[in-house]
Amino acid sequence: MRAAPHILLKDVKKSFGPKQVLNGVDLAVPKGRSLVVIGGSGTGKSVLIKCILGLLRPDSGTIEVAGENAIGLKGDERERFLARFGMLFQGAALFDSLPVWENVAFGLIQGRRMERGRARDIAIAKLGQVGLAADVGRLYPAELSGGMQKRVGLARAIAADPEIIFFDEPTTGLDPIMADVINNLIVDCVKRLGATAVSITHDMASARKIADDIAMIHRGRIIWQGAARDVDRSGNDHVEQFIHGRAEGPIQMDVLKA
Helix, strand or coil: CCCCCCEEEEEEEEEECCEEEEEEEEEEECCCCEEEEECCCCCCHHHHHHHHHCCCCCCEEEEEECCEECCCCCHHHHHHHHCCEEEECCCCCCCCCCCHHHHHCHHHHHHCCCCHHHHHHHHHHHHHHCCCCHHHHHCCHHHCCHHHHHHHHHHHHCCCCCCEEEEECCCCCCCHHHHHHHHHHHHHHHHHHCCEEEEEECCHHHHHHHCCEEEEEECCEEEEEEEHHHHHHCCCHHHHHHHHCCCCCCCCCCCCCC
16 A cells, blocks of 8 residues: 655645735655755745745645644644754855854754754764865854855754755755755755655756656646656646746746836
8 A cells, every 4th residue: 555645735725915826736745755846936836835834824725744734733733843844945044143063053952952062963963964074063154155055054954864854946046066066965865864855946957866756836736746757758838848948838927017
């Protein structure tokens, strides 16, 4: 019998005033798989992740994580739920006032009340896993390059050995070589942890590298989902236009005219 999805969304809807961002999202992520959600700007990718994390509450629909309802959790129940996740933010989102090791250990110290010495040891070990030497831990984010900041963000995402990791536009702002380095690190870290991963991106090179499965969101709905190896023969005109970056096709961009 096929195992239940690790993350399951059914008919999830979310509006902001008159603007409907999610319009009945159905999505299933198997345990231990890496799913990449592709789609243009403003199609609902970030809102989707925020709904799964509980940062936003959907207007309707269901979200389950490992068979448990993930909507409307409060207090200790919500803290327990969030402890299952790691997150790499689009801009790394490091705290400028904290040294690198403390950025990596932030969730361990503040969220899990871990003793600082032990948290620091874990942080240094995680920095090593993303290719950064121990002495980088003493530096501050402003002293790092963009690629190094992204590595620190990845180290923080895996610091607590989460069962699920979200990656928000992991290669934005990086040159192609550094982007590939980050992609390789993501693949390595996810496999090492045996984690379930959900990434959102419009970078198809990144999607092809890190995905086991790809789903495309358009106008608030998942319009195609399948194995990453099948994306080039999806048979979907929207997917074809997006992955090849064509201006002409069923996806019409809104252009403001002066």
